[in-house]
Amino acid sequence: MPDQPNPSGGAPGAPESRDSGDTRATIDAAQIDHAAALLDAGELVAFPTETVYGLGGDAESPAAVGRIYAAKGRPANHPVIVHLAPHGDPRYWVEQLPADAQRLIDAFWPGPLTLILKRAAHIPSAVSGGQDSVGLRCPSHPVAQALLDAFSARRGGHGGIAAPSANRFGHVSPTTAQHVRDEFGSAIHVLDGGPSKVGIESTIVDLSRGFPALLRPGHVTPQDIADVLGAMPRLADGADATAPRASGTLKAHYAPRTPLALMPFDALKPLLVAARAAHERVALVARASRAGHWADAKDVHFVAAPEDPHVYARDLYGLLRALDRANVTRILIEKLPDTVEWIAVNDRLGRAAAAFEASD
Structure with missing residues (x-):
C-alpha cells in the first residue's frame, strides 16, 4: 500500500485542520x-x-x-x-x-x-x-x-x-x-x-x-x-476510444493565466536567451542542478523545482498561482524525467502547457 495521507476517521465532531499559514483554522x-x-x-x-x-x-x-x-x-x-x-x-x-x-x-x-x-x-x-x-x-x-x-x-x-x-x-x-x-x-x-x-x-x-x-x-x-x-x-495512451469521459482528462487543463511552456532544459535555453535579449522578465522552474547561471540571471524569476515527486505534486498548484502574480510574461518549466514516479506531475504540467499550445 502506498504512502498516503493519514486518515483521521470520520467522526462528525470538531475536526481540526492542519496549519494554514499564519493561523490555525479549526472547524467545529x-x-x-x-x-x-x-x-x-x-x-x-x-x-x-x-x-x-x-x-x-x-x-x-x-x-x-x-x-x-x-x-x-x-x-x-x-x-x-x-x-x-x-x-x-x-x-x-x-x-x-x-x-x-x-x-x-x-x-x-x-x-x-x-x-x-x-x-x-x-x-x-x-x-x-x-x-x-x-x-x-x-x-x-x-x-x-x-x-x-x-x-x-x-x-x-x-x-x-x-x-x-x-x-x-x-x-x-x-x-x-x-x-x-x-x-x-x-x-x-x-x-x-x-x-x-x-x-x-x-x-x-x-x-x-x-x-x-x-x-x-x-x-x-x-x-x-x-x-x-x-x-x-x-x-492511457490516447487511443482508447471506449474509455468513459472522466474529470481532469481533457488535453488542456490545470492552466495558469500566464503562458506556460514545458520542455527539456536544453530546449528552454534558447527561450531564456531570447527573453534576456528582449529584456523580458520570465519565470524559470527547473531543478537547481540543471539551472546553472540562469538561477541568478537578470530578468529571470527562478524557482528551484523540488527533487521529490510527492513534494513537487503538493506544491505545484500553489506555485503556478504564485507565478501568475509574479509579474512575468511567461513561465518556462523543465520537463521532468519520463519515469513512473513522475507520471502524475508530468500529466498535470503537460495539460497546463497544452492550454497554450492550443491557442498558438
Whole structure:
C-alpha cells in the first residue's frame, strides 16, 4: 500500500485542520452542520480534501449539480466525482460492485483514488455528464469526512457530495481556502481545512468495462494498483476510444493565466536567451542542478523545482498561482524525467502547457 495521507476517521465532531499559514483554522461541529444544511438545501459548499479543494453539491440533485457546472463554467458533459462518507455504501451508487473494486476500496479508501463504475439507474445522469458510469471516492481529510458524515446522516446514510475542484473550469486547482476565495470571492461558502497534503487530484481507475484502466494518474500509482489487483492497469495512451469521459482528462487543463511552456532544459535555453535579449522578465522552474547561471540571471524569476515527486505534486498548484502574480510574461518549466514516479506531475504540467499550445 502506498504512502498516503493519514486518515483521521470520520467522526462528525470538531475536526481540526492542519496549519494554514499564519493561523490555525479549526472547524467545529456547528460549522460542519451549517455546511451540511446548505448542501441539503441545494446550495454549494467548497471543502478541503487531501488532494485539492472541492466545489460540492448534492450528488443526487440535478439542480445542485447544474449549479456546480454553472459556477465553474464547466461543460455539462464533463462528469464530476461523487464523494462518499467513510461508512457510506458504494453499492447504493452502482449497478454492481466488482471484486476488483472492493479490493481497491479496501486498500486505498479513505484516500486519493477514484473508481469509475457502472451507475445505478436511480442515480441522476447529470453527475456523470450523461454517461452510464459514475466516479466514486472517499477522501481522507478529516473536514471532508465530517461534512460527508453529517450530510449523509441527513439522507438516511446514502448522501454523496458531487465535487470537482473548486476553481473555474480549466484553471489551476485550489489547494487552500484562499485559492477558492480568489476564484469565487464570497459567492461560495468555504470550509477552511488548511492546505491539501497531496496537492493534485485523485488517481482515476476505470472498472466499468470489465478490466482496470488508468484514466488519470495521481498519488496512487499504477504499480500500487497492480500490487493489489495482480495485474497492471491499462495505461492511457490516447487511443482508447471506449474509455468513459472522466474529470481532469481533457488535453488542456490545470492552466495558469500566464503562458506556460514545458520542455527539456536544453530546449528552454534558447527561450531564456531570447527573453534576456528582449529584456523580458520570465519565470524559470527547473531543478537547481540543471539551472546553472540562469538561477541568478537578470530578468529571470527562478524557482528551484523540488527533487521529490510527492513534494513537487503538493506544491505545484500553489506555485503556478504564485507565478501568475509574479509579474512575468511567461513561465518556462523543465520537463521532468519520463519515469513512473513522475507520471502524475508530468500529466498535470503537460495539460497546463497544452492550454497554450492550443491557442498558438
